[in-house]
Amino acid sequence: MKMYSLGGVVFGSRFATLSPSTKPISTNVMKRNILLSAALALLFAACDSKGEKSAASSEPTPRVEIARAVGERVVLPMRFQTLLYSNYDATIQPRVNGYLLTKQFTKGMPVKKGQVLFTLDAAPIKLNVLSNRAALASAQMALSEAENNYRRAVPLARISAISQSALDQYQAAYASAKAQVELAQSQLDESLLQVDYTTITSPISGIIDDEGATVGDWVGVGTSYSVLATVSNVDEIGVHISIPFARYFSSRGGKGGGPSYDNKELLSNIRLYLSDGTLYPYKGTYSYTKRDAGDQTGTIIIVASFPNPERLLKVGQSAVVVADVGSPEGVVLVPQQAVVQQLNKAGVWVVDQQSVVRFRTVTLGNKFGHYWIVEEGLTSGEMVVVSGLQRLRSGEKVVAELAKEQ
Numbered sequence: 001m002k003m004y005s006l007g008g009v010v011f012g013s014r015f016a017t018l019s020p021s022t023k024p025i026s027t028n029v030m031k032r033n034i035l036l037s038a039a040l041a042l043l044f045a046a047c048d049s050k051g052e053k054s055a056a057s058s059e060p061t062p063r064v065e066i067a068r069a070v071g072e073r074v075v076l077p078m079r080f081q082t083l084l085y086s087n088y089d090a091t092i093q094p095r096v097n098g099y100l101l102t103k104q105f106t107k108g109m110p111v112k113k114g115q116v117l118f119t120l121d122a123a124p125i126k127l128n129v130l131s132n133r134a135a136l137a138s139a140q141m142a143l144s145e146a147e148n149n150y151r152r153a154v155p156l157a158r159i160s161a162i163s164q165s166a167l168d169q170y171q172a173a174y175a176s177a178k179a180q181v182e183l184a185q186s187q188l189d190e191s192l193l194q195v196d197y198t199t200i201t202s203p204i205s206g207i208i209d210d211e212g213a214t215v216g217d218w219v220g221v222g223t224s225y226s227v228l229a230t231v232s233n234v235d236e237i238g239v240h241i242s243i244p245f246a247r248y249f250s251s252r253g254g255k256g257g258g259p260s261y262d263n264k265e266l267l268s269n270i271r272l273y274l275s276d277g278t279l280y281p282y283k284g285t286y287s288y289t290k291r292d293a294g295d296q297t298g299t300i301i302i303v304a305s306f307p308n309p310e311r312l313l314k315v316g317q318s319a320v321v322v323a324d325v326g327s328p329e330g331v332v333l334v335p336q337q338a339v340v341q342q343l344n345k346a347g348v349w350v351v352d353q354q355s356v357v358r359f360r361t362v363t364l365g366n367k368f369g370h371y372w373i374v375e376e377g378l379t380s381g382e383m384v385v386v387s388g389l390q391r392l393r394s395g396e397k398v399v400a401e402l403a404k405e406q
Helices: 027-057 123-158 164-197 245-251
Strands: 005-006 009-011 016-018 063-070 071-073 077-083 085-092 098-103 116-120 199-201 204-208 229-244 267-274 285-289 299-307 318-325 327-334 340-342 345-351 357-368 371-376 385-386 398-401
Touching: 016 267, 063 345, 063 371, 077 229, 077 357, 085 204, 229 245, 245 299, 245 371, 267 285, 267 299, 318 327, 327 385
Parallel strands: 063 398
Antiparallel strands: 005 009, 009 016, 063 385, 071 327, 077 318, 085 229, 098 116, 116 199, 204 229, 229 299, 267 318, 285 299, 327 371, 340 345, 345 357, 345 385, 357 371
């Protein structure tokens, strides 16, 4: 602190004291010196106050980058949480009853179309084959005899050596013998088919799921194992997209009537995100609209399919589907970096024509590319801050510069 001496009195910026080296002075001089000390103290205080005001006024005006809220007509996307499922499941059921001899696959692994999955004990059926072959041979011999008798009877009937009724009997016996041969042949063919049915193959390629029958179990129709396995085709994976009726009808442009079963044009740009947030590389396509949509569910269910050539998608896997729904609608878009989100609220810093910023709460819709869709709280053409948001105070002036990339 600087010290000042005047008439033997030492002054600082806030106080005055008597110097021990000064000589005694008169009372009038003392009063005069005290008044002078007080005046100097006020002077220094005023100087300090001016310095503080000068320092405050020297704070720079915040510089920010701004972007314009844009009004666009876009097709609004919707986000759906769903599970993946197989578009086609083949149920493996034995066509004949028998004891299970072998299982030739690993549960949960891929199988090919035509691959052998199960074999049943064919011995009892092969005995039927032998029996049916013998029956066929016997029927063929009876047919041969009946045919010969009929052929001999025809010329005899012409010369009236036998009656017409006798000829008719020979003809009926011949026809019956032919029918018996056909019956025996069909029984043999059926038993041969049953032998083939003891080897069970996969009707499609896919992933197999075992129903639990083990070697030695009696399987087939009417048993505890009428179903042996299920093969799920995974060349294409399906998803169910549940659209609320209100959104569905608005997306159809207010068309009257009930739900349509031809909604091929309703969805576009169908994308799938895996549970870790990874975007699946193949886009989906519309398959069909489920017939059981109704007022009880409050939604209409549309089925979409995704190709699965690398087998990345698994049946039962959780995923998120994002699709553009309906026709273009007018919305307000702002860059994502302009939005401040805290807890369940969102807002933007708006710059008015006087370069004054104010924080405004908005209602957000979905993301659209690098933008947020603002449903309420902002109009097209307003300017929002996209950088330097952290140091802003509502009501202060800023130096605004248009961002290079909006």
